[in-house]
Amino acid sequence: MKELDLLKKDWKKKENTFEQISETEIYKMIHKKSSSIVKWIFIISVLEVVLWLSVSLFFNTDLELEKLHNNTLTTWFEVLTIVNYVVIAVFIILFYRNYTKITTTVTTKQLMNDILKTRKTVQYYVWYNLGMFGISMIMGLVFAFFYNPETAVLKDHILKSDMAIIFSILVIALIFLVFFGLFWLFYRLLYGILLKKLHTNYNELKKIDL
Numbered sequence: 026m027k028e029l030d031l032l033k034k035d036w037k038k039k040e041n042t043f044e045q046i047s048e049t050e051i052y053k054m055i056h057k058k059s060s061s062i063v064k065w066i067f068i069i070s071v072l073e074v075v076l077w078l079s080v081s082l083f084f085n086t087d088l089e090l091e092k093l094h095n096n097t098l099t100t101w102f103e104v105l106t107i108v109n110y111v112v113i114a115v116f117i118i119l120f121y122r123n124y125t126k127i128t129t130t131v132t133t134k135q136l137m138n139d140i141l142k143t144r145k146t147v148q149y150y151v152w153y154n155l156g157m158f159g160i161s162m163i164m165g166l167v168f169a170f171f172y173n174p175e176t177a178v179l180k181d182h183i184l185k186s187d188m189a190i191i192f193s194i195l196v197i198a199l200i201f202l203v204f205f206g207l208f209w210l211f212y213r214l215l216y217g218i219l220l221k222k223l224h225t226n227y228n229e230l231k232k233i234d235l
Contacts, residue, residue, distance in 0.1 A: 067120040116150045140227045151212045
């Protein structure tokens with residue numbers, strides 16, 4: 026009986042050792058996967074900026090602004106553009122900092138905190154871009170309708186009829202919702218999958234930390 030008890034104790038010790046090794050390996054795997062995900066978030070954000078800059082090259086916004094013949098509106102639009110790129114640059118720096126920080130993390134709790142911070146940063150980034158897209162669309166529609174001389178005839182025709190005004194508002198609202206929905210879907214697919222993977226990693230770490 027004593028020998029059996031000794032064997033049981035020895036087996037329990039070995040079982041605990043295997044358990045610790047297993048948790049260590051799981052942590053390393055999750056750490057590696059999380060680092061890779063955050064690296065891709067940083068890379069995608071940089072590529073996204075390059076994409077929008079490339080698209081803007083095909084549209085001469087300066088020429089369109091000149092048609093408005095309104096220096097105040099042109100100045101406001103230019104200021105908004107500069108502020109937008111500054112804010113995006115700050116987000117990209119934060120993404121890079123999150124990546125460098127998460128790669129050097131050595132504890133489970135710290136890795137969990139880094140994952141949460143990264144998820145929040147990405148969520149703020151997505152909501153900022155959606156908000157800026159909405160503001161830009163509204164400004165573009167207002168400028169085109171009220172200040173662009175090329176739409177003066179159309180504007181006068183619409184303002185003569187209440188039904189035409191209502192119909193125009195509904196069409197503009199529909200166009201806005203469609204483009205906003207497509208933009209939201211773009212970000213949902215672009216960052217949503219990565220955020221979901223990070224959330225899965227966080228839940229796995231919670232099991233280890235218990």
